[in-house]
Amino acid sequence: MNPIQKQALRAAGMIRRRLAERREEPTPIQLPEDHWSEMQRFIRQIQQAQRHRWHRAARRLTDDLLYQIDYCRSRLSDLLALLRQKSESPALPALKDLYQEILALQEEYDEFDVDPKTGEIRVTTEPIVLQDLRLGQFAIRLHWKSSGGTSPYNIVALEPHPAASDSSVTHPHVQSERLCEGDGRAAIRTALDQGRLGDFFQIVTQILSTYAEGSAYVELDQWYGESCSDCGGLVDEDERYYCNRCENLLCGECSTSCEHCGDGYCSGCISSCQTCQEPHCSACLEACAKCCRATCPHCLQDGLCERCYEQQQQDDRKDAPADPGGQSPAQRDAEAEFPAIDQGTRTAATAPKSLVAV
């Protein structure tokens, strides 16, 4: 018997004892009550948002609710699988089978190590490449001494190429050395409970070799960072802005604030007042009642843009009949504007141009 065989035999005995101990342990039955309360809270908030017609908030809260429902369902499925396993109580694997399982790992993986002292079996995967992104090799480390409450294994990137936005994400489905098992969760638990170590390592390897788009900690197309939808430059996590209308990601330089409401917008969603030319969002602009030009609240007077308003004023003055004192409306305006000036001293130099013209 060579040293590896000796260690494998010793490890097989320890794993068998550990499996037997775990079957004696009481089953932890914990319902996802906190998440249930959270879902009820989201439902109340969604109803409130709908009453106030806050459509965007209602949409975001609905997304949060969906996530919580999915999480709750997943926890209940785990509990169901756990209770079923306990009730079926399959026989403990034979020592010979566990020994062969450990030795077979040596043939399956180029790098393999078993250490009875630390209670660890470690294998190394082939280099993982997902959609041309080279993530390197990963070590899958199974700790058979760990308690059943926590994940008994971790995933270590041997040549880490973490996501730009989060250095703890070394694989789309690995964060802080923890694998999000997804569809493999139940199969992993069953394999470990039955002492099928080869199947356990194989399932984990296949999860690492698969990219589930839409379910990753960091999606592959954002691995090197997210890009600004306007200029295309990469945007740091703490310098991200989102257009208030289309919700596209923007960098600080490309996010333009509306002069009236202050909200940020992308170049495609921001407009400008056709009078003052300052940037404004479409919600803050109104059409001039006469020429229909988009006008900001600051430049809008009586529903008219500045130009149309002035024109309207001039037309009003022309149209208005002279009063009994022989003064036109324009003259009366000038009177009000220069109250201290005596009628007899008024000259062309002190009078407004409009008065001179009249």
Add this chain to the structure above:
Amino acid sequence: MKILYINNDGGGFADYVEVAEGTTVQAFFAARVPHGKPHDYLIRVNRQPAAADQVLREGDRVSFTPVKIEGALP
């Protein structure tokens, strides 16, 4: 004859099943995973890769593991 059949798809399953003498790996796969394609699975007999025409024997351990298993957010 009886063999140990392990399917790591879904919830994971391992049980002894009865098969006829002379059953090949290909025939066994077709019977057990009628809607699956062999190239979508890692197929092992006694923990070793197996040929499609390999004939199963009493006490063999046959496992099917999907090539693609999707991880997900917790």
